[in-house]
Amino acid sequence: MVAPEAAWKVAHEAEIAAWNAVFETRPTTLPGFVAVVRHAQQWASDYYGIDECLDADDIMAKIAADAERVMWAALDKRGDDRPNLSxxxxxxxxxxxxxxxxxxxxxxxxxxxxxxxxxxxxxxxxxxxxxxxxxxxxxxxxxxxxxxxxxxxxxxxxxxxxxxxxxxxxxxxxxxxxxxxxxxxxxxxxxxxxxxxxxxx
Known part of the structure; x- marks a missing residue:
């Protein structure tokens, strides 16, 4: 059982790392941001409570920060390269x-x-x-x-x-x-x- 348990542990750690990486990688476009939100919506319940996984509070904080950054980036696309702050x-x-x-x-x-x-x-x-x-x-x-x-x-x-x-x-x-x-x-x-x-x- 040692080998299967070790293999499971490696796979489990890789899965946790992949889950966390989704929210630790900053989206640079609006479609990328939407993809992160949809990923959280679809799979968050499966990872809730697992040790070392980002919890809901952490995920929402990162999503909120991403939303603000993507919003300002989108505003920066105005024709004269100024943020559209009006x-x-x-x-x-x-x-x-x-x-x-x-x-x-x-x-x-x-x-x-x-x-x-x-x-x-x-x-x-x-x-x-x-x-x-x-x-x-x-x-x-x-x-x-x-x-x-x-x-x-x-x-x-x-x-x-x-x-x-x-x-x-x-x-x-x-x-x-x-x-x-x-x-x-x-x-x-x-x-x-x-x-x-x-x-x-």
Whole structure:
């Protein structure tokens, strides 16, 4: 009986590990989250009370955390890559987790006046030329590119990249500030006993 008992023990431990792994593996999509919930619904009663298996409280806590994370991930799919916070109830928005920026270790993304003027002096003329390029048809664009000398082509690409980098960075910064303000407004509304849904910007 020793060998069968050892084999049963190995299989039993593997089954427990597999059961727990379902709830310890974080789903990254809504279908994945739904699959975890359905798995729990179908099989939880079979594992209830078994030593070393996650109990119902643990499973529900993990499912709740997964639901919150998947929800925020889904909201992040809005067209401008910002979370769609405008429809989130104030209580949920106020409880949204975030890490404050450490100003002692993170440089401010907003350029200084000197940096802004320097980059604008070099980038803006190329942006205006780029606007003219957008007005050309295919053959005209090809002819314009052919007429560029090597230095002009290098300057064009380099300075447009500088402008794109700076403006993208500032746009992300501004959106992040707007979203953080919404969280703060919701937290203030909840603290002051305002209605649960404050709307949004």
């Amino acid at each position: 429809k989130v109830p104030a209580a949920e928005l106020a409880a949204m987790s975030f890490e404050p920026v450490n100003r002692s270790t993170t440089p401010c993304p907003v350029p200084s006046r000197e940096d802004w003027v320097r980059d604008a002096d070099t980038a803006l003329p190329w942006l205006r030329l780029g606007w003219l390029y957008l007005s050309l048809n295919r053959d005209e664009l090809a002819d314009a590119l052919l007429a560029e000398d090597d230095q002009q082509a290098d300057d064009f690409g380099r300075n447009l990249n500088i402008a794109a980098r700076n403006f993208d960075q500032l746009a992300r910064f501004a959106r992040a500030v707007l979203d953080r303000r919404m969280v703060g407004i919701a937290a203030l509304a909840v603290r002051e006993g305002a209605p649960d849904d404050i709307g949004g910007a």
